[in-house]
Amino acid sequence: MTKTYNHTTYALLGILTTDCRTGYEIKQLIDQSLNHFWKISYGQIYPTLKKLVQAGLATVETTAQDGKPDRKEYFLTAKGKEALQTWLEQPMKQIPTERNEVILKLFFSRHQRTEPTLALLQDYKQQLQERYATYQSIEALITQSYKQSQDASYWLYTLDFGKRVTKATIDWCDVTLADMQTEKE
Amino acid sequence: MTKTYNHTTYALLGILTTDCRTGYEIKQLIDQSLNHFWKISYGQIYPTLKKLVQAGLATVETTAQDGKPDRKEYFLTAKGKEALQTWLEQPMKQIPTERNEVILKLFFSRHQRTEPTLALLQDYKQQLQERYATYQSIEALITQSYKQSQDASYWLYTLDFGKRVTKATIDWCDVTLADMQTEKE
DNA sequence: ACATGCATGTAACTAGTTACATGATTCC
């Protein structure tokens, strides 16, 4: 009987539990923190914030500012907090298939020459390594700055996830590259 | 200068290099093989096949059948093969962010009770384990049936990818669950 | 002078899902 909303809605509800109050601040927070696991564009944020208010999940407080456009601060209502909590406690029906373009290409590469495929994988591996390095530096930053806060641990869980999955994919690249090279001979 | 198409287009071009000729057969092949890495619905397949012909990447041969709707068989043109090959050799500009709902929830769970979060992760882990088992049985099936064929190795690469990423995610669940439980005490 | 940051938003587009419509055949 509980109404369900889309992912973007829940993401915004979640962010509104932090100190982010405006569309701009929300975008910034996501770009700085969740960016590697969840992106969001202004084209989604502003219309969704509007819908949040229409659905009674949040309220707006508009402050006029000279020169600048009005600052619109959003606050969760009791209904909004409840909707968020319900969603947080809901297990996933089923894990979605993650679309992977490299895998798709590999699947169709059997009748191709191996060189371009090897190049493709090498390039992929390099990008993954860069991503891994990024995760490591963010991790170092958090571990330093938020040593005291217990909030940091949740942050680190998501980063650990990113690192592990990325590492596994890099390993796969190595093994696959090696195998393709021996097959070739 | 080379025209680019969308992913669905390339997926269909790739499948048309196999013996699949009709929309129905394409759907079946994807459901049986690529399903875990790339899904596709009839709502995409049939309109895209039509566009393929319009763009000169494929041709149709329609066979009237009594009772049944016409059977429409699609064949790649030289242009289609070229477009596919160009795409296959193209490295990815950048690896996309994979959206993960569990990670999104975890990120917003810091101020929640830990029990539902633990339950969420346990459920996630179980689904991942089922997925892993599925990969293993498909792998066993391929290794048996296609021992001779060198096509099989490309099949197995994608499966290996799936297994490694799934395994890494399961490990992450274990570590995170353990950590959350000690934090709780 | 110009770029960047602050701050709002919309319009047009692309991608993808779901449900529906049709209708014969074959298996249980």
Added chain:
DNA sequence: GGAATCATGTAACTAGTTACATGCATGT
């Protein structure tokens, strides 16, 4: 008799991206 399989497709919808429009303040 009913479900599943073969086989085509469309319409309505949801989600998400990209490009654009506006305009002040601050730093280089």
